[in-house]
Amino acid sequence: EADIYQTPRYLVIGTGKKITLECSQTMGHDKMYWYQQDPGMELHLIHYSYGVNSTEKGDLSSESTVSRIRTEHFPLTLESARPSHTSQYLCASSTLAGGPLFFGEGSRLTVL
Amino acid sequence: QQQVKQSPQSLIVQKGGISIINCAYENTAFDYFPWYQQFPGKGPALLIAIRPDVSEKKEGRFTISFNKSAKQFSLHIMDSQPGDSATYFCAAKSRGAQKLVFGQGTRLTINP
Numbered sequence: 075e076a077d078i079y080q081t082p083r084y085l086v087i088g089t090g091k092k093i094t095l096e097c098s099q100t101m102g103h104d105k106m107y108w109y110q111q112d113p114g115m116e117l118h119l120i121h122y123s124y125g126v127n128s129t130e131k132g133d134l135s136s137e138s139t140v141s142r143i144r145t146e147h148f149p150l151t152l153e154s155a156r157p158s159h160t161s162q163y164l165c166a167s168s169t170l171a172g173g174p175l176f177f178g179e180g181s182r183l184t185v186l
Numbered sequence: 187q188q189q190v191k192q193s194p195q196s197l198i199v200q201k202g203g204i205s206i207i208n209c210a211y212e213n214t215a216f217d218y219f220p221w222y223q224q225f226p227g228k229g230p231a232l233l234i235a236i237r238p239d240v241s242e243k244k245e246g247r248f249t250i251s252f253n254k255s256a257k258q259f260s261l262h263i264m265d266s267q268p269g270d271s272a273t274y275f276c277a278a279k280s281r282g283a284q285k286l287v288f289g290q291g292t293r294l295t296i297n298p
Contacts, residue, residue: 105284115273115291117230122285132285164229174220175286177229 077101080165080178087155088186095150095181097165106148107175109164110134117164123148124170155185189213190278192289200297205263207292209276212257216278220286221250221261224273233274234261266296 078099087093097106108121109132119132123142137159138152148167152159165178192209199205209219220235236243236250236259243250249262263270276289 107285115293117275117288117291119285124284166229174232174235175222175230177231179227179229 078165078167078176078178080163080181082181083179084182084184086184086186089154089156091155091185093152093155093183095163095165095183097148097150097178098146099148099165099167099176100146101167101176102145103167103176104145104170105168106142107166107168108132108138108140108148108150109166109177110136111162111164111180121150155183157185159183160185189287190276190289192276192292194292195290196293196295198295198297199266201266201268203266203296205266205270205294205296206260207274207276207294208258208260209278209289210256210258211278211287213278213280213287214257215280216287217281218279219250219252219259220277221248222275222277222288224275224291226272230273230275263294266294268296268298270294271296 081096104125106123109117110120118134120136121140123129138150162180162182164180166175168175190211221233222230223233224230234245234248247264252259274292277286279286
């Protein structure tokens with residue numbers, strides 16, 4: 075069982091609110107990722123990090139931002155949530171050596 | 187540009203049958219081909235992976251078949267069980283690359 079945790083698991087908020095999705099891993103992995111998953115299943119990479127103070131935008135443009143101040147922590151923030159941000163957000167991590175991705179259970183966000 | 191094309195989008199198989207999911211790729215630099223399994227409400231988890239130096243890899247009821255010349259690989263699930271009902275993603279990565287490229291996903295249902 076992978077040790078990567080996401081909170082909250084479910085969040086329903088109103089438009090314009092600021093939200094932060096938390097992701098923590100206890101495996102000491104350097105690489106961390108955020109994916110957005112459509113109801114239609116596809117996984118879209120929106121942010122990734124190779125280590126502390128390293129963040130990059132992914133393949134899908136996103137209005138969210140991320141930070142990597144500690145190796146184990148990779149939070150995602152939306153400054154002003156909109157209904158178009160309604161989705162499932164999955165956090166993942168892996169070693170620098172290119173091992174398998176370990177995913178968290180996801181945060182399902184609904185913006186009303 | 188979809189670098190890994192997965193089919194079918196959905197698949198229904200009777201219990202005890204063989205489930206087959208196919209993926210095709212264009213980038214000949216890919217050298218790592220994993221399959222991920224995702225149950226509802228969970229994040230994807232690595233199921234089985236193959237490198238192009240072998241044409242087949244088997245783990246229990248799960249087999250990856252790899253055809254380098256055709257640039258295709260497939261997942262076979264023998265003696266499919268209702269517990270195998272999940273969404274399956276193929277993926278690919280080239281040596282030195284930091285990111286996996288995922289297929290679009292296949293929703294598999296095994297009828298009892």
